[in-house]
Amino acid sequence: MILINLLPHREAARKRRKEVFQMAMFGALVVGLLAAAGVYAVFQGLIDGQQERNTYLQSEIAVLNRQIKDVQGLEGEIAALRERQKAVEDLQADRNLPVYLLSDLAQLLPEGVYLSSLKQNGLQVELKGSAQSNERVSEVLRNLANGSPWFTKPVLKEIVSGTVEIAPKDLRKVVNFTMTFMLVRSTEVNQQAQERRP
Template sequence: MILINLLPHREASRKKQKEQFFTQLGLSALLGGIICGAVFTWYQGQIAEQQERNAFLKKETARLDAEIKDIAGLQAEIASLRARQTAVEDLQADRNMPVHLLEELVSELPDGIYLRSMKQENQSVLLTGVAQSQERVSDLLRSLSTKTEWLVKPELVEIVAAKASVSNREQRRVSNFTIRANLNRPSSSATKPTGAQPAGPVAPTAPGKV
């Protein structure tokens, strides 16, 4: 017996294939949406976490900047205190300096040298006096160069030949000199006695040995 199918099987088959295609397409779209949503959610989490880190870093940076400002202020205060301490120490050293200078000049002044004045100009001392000869002035320069601690780098500013009256009838040839030396504060000055009596005053006009 021969069976003949008179139904439109081709249209039914095509319809079934279309339904399967659309079903697979819908499932693929749904799966793609789920995957995209998961990826988007993961990236959003990473961004939020990075933003939290950035906020923390900004907060810590601001705190460190404030601490740096405080440290800079403390360093400025420390520098100011050190400057004041140095100024006080210099004033204390300057207070005893005339005593040390007079002591050294009394002990190291060669014979035949008479000082008329001693004047301090900033960090140098200007000595003026009278010498019996130029050799005495050389001896004084050598003594100031090697034997004194409070005077360094002495240099002869001027030396002029003159005559000094010894008596009413006698005059003697002398040399008027001017010497400049730099002041020095030796480290051992703190161990020196500060209560020593200063030498006698320097004669203002008439030559007198210190």
């Protein structure tokens, strides 16, 4: 005998497939939402960790900035102390400059040259005097430039012809001059001497 099933089995199978598909879609949706929530939680944890590190770094940077300001203040104080120390050392070294000035001037002035004025302003010295000729003035300039390590940069400011009375009726022609030169500090003279040594 042939059995014929007249029940709508295709529709029942279609309904079951539809229900399975809907369950699979719902499951996929739940899994997708859970995965998205997990990824969000992971990234949020990373962001929170990075923000904590950033906060820590900013607090450390603030501490370092305060330390840098302290160090800069100390460097300024050290520079000021060094300047004061150098000023004291220069004063200590320069206390003998007048002695060197007078000693070397006495040796460097040729015969026939007479000084009428000697004025020192800091390291600059101004000489006024008389000489028997222009050649003697030139010799003084050469001697000041090359004859002593204590003198440098001689400059002839003025040279004027004049006369000087030696006796009541004895007038002689002279050359009146004004020149300046610079004194060299003791520290520089010592440094130059050390550089010349082999």
